[in-house]
Amino acid sequence: MDLHYSLEQLLAFQYVAEHLSFKKAANQLFLTPTALSHRIKKLEQQLNVQLFERHTRAISLTPEGNYLLKHVQSGFEQIQTALNQLQHHKQRLFTITTTSSFASEWIIPYLPELQSRFPNMMFRVHTSYDPVNMASGLYDLAIRYGLGGYQDVNVELLAEDEYVAVGHPSLNSETIDWSSIPLIHFTWGDEYCPNRISWQKWFDRQNLHIHASQQQVFYTQENHAIQAVLSGQGVALLSRITITKDLQQQRIKIVSPYIEKALGYYFLTLPTADPVVNEIKQWCRDKFLQSYVVNIQI
Template structure:
């Protein structure tokens, strides 16, 4: 039975506009005009008889129906891309590993040369996104995710436990007093609610300060940007000691003060419903071995 679906061209335009929150940026990415993107989105909205975007002055925002469609389309395109790669590289072992952008850039990428040296016959594809992938749909073979679980329907292996502490660059550290309410602070937004409070407000209460006394400062939407700003000396940030391990080892950052907050844990996840290939097992074993060098809590 054939399925009546919108055109793939319209769905690609929709996915790009939703991901980039801009018709103009979507047009640039797809090498078409913004008018063409608008027409394709309008065709989809007529098809569904429902608006998919809220049009604002400088960006667009998904409606509830738009968010539902975006999740489905994004997973579908990722699955197609994974299938294409598997066919293109049928003669080589290929493993797709999904994780968050911050973990990928700060912990995983600096170690990938080691993996390539050990396993030159395995093509490792790193999928960096804050949106969890469906491991049962072959979008990815493994995922590294942050949390306590339970991870329903998935096999989970503890990789590392995390801790958070205030850190700053050495030049800024010399100018800071003991009163944290006077520090220039750096914040970042978590992409989802957490089971453990890892904000400056939680640290303030643990350190004996009044609640909401450490809400001032600059806020970033991405954790890795907050790390870069801290290294640049823009302020003090409450950061994962795992993700700034290299900066601490090199003396680019130092822990400013106690207390240290216990964070959550990184886990390796894989589907219980799919067979585990030798290449996937090799990646999992390598990740486990690399995690043994994680920094200890100060």
């Protein structure tokens, strides 16, 4: 007998044998008594063994039926145990989407701790400046940089950002010649940030001018601009949230008291988010607030 073609019949047999009633077994299996009876007859034909004694108003197991029931029950119990264990140990994929700089500074360094806290979770970090569609089901938690007017999601402010002028620690901020200091630009497109902060705006608001002969370099990746500052190539306008750790470790320093207010970082979650999403969101908030120092002195 090929077991592959008999699992339905074996399950039907177990239910009938345990209840000694075709009607009760049929109800639990969502079958008609006739369909259930056909399955039992097919099993008996495959085995060439009679499993039930059929009486006028009752049925009973034959010795062969009793023997088979013990093994069928044991077999299905083992299968159910295996399924339960697989379900219990199954790892859930949890995707956090955020900007590249936020992921580098505030998510990735703490991932081992997050994985230790949620051992049955696989984490995926997705980076993008694009608007995120939470309804797509691709993301569990989004952290986006913007104005906060997001639709059809729960929105929570994490922190408001500001841009500061920074340079190498060896740079004397009191003697900077703003007409000749090399300018390091970080550009990432007006399509993402309509009020994008730039050196031109920074100079204009202080009645300063960028000179035609002034050395300038443009980067599309924020970490590249940071590396240029670290290597002493000039001054850059950078997000305080992004460079908090570099400031704390005195790898770079603020070289002007003039600050440009920027946008904010926001948590985005679906209204139907489960407790795990909210717990991880709170963990992200706690980790950020533990390390982020707003008032760093020049």
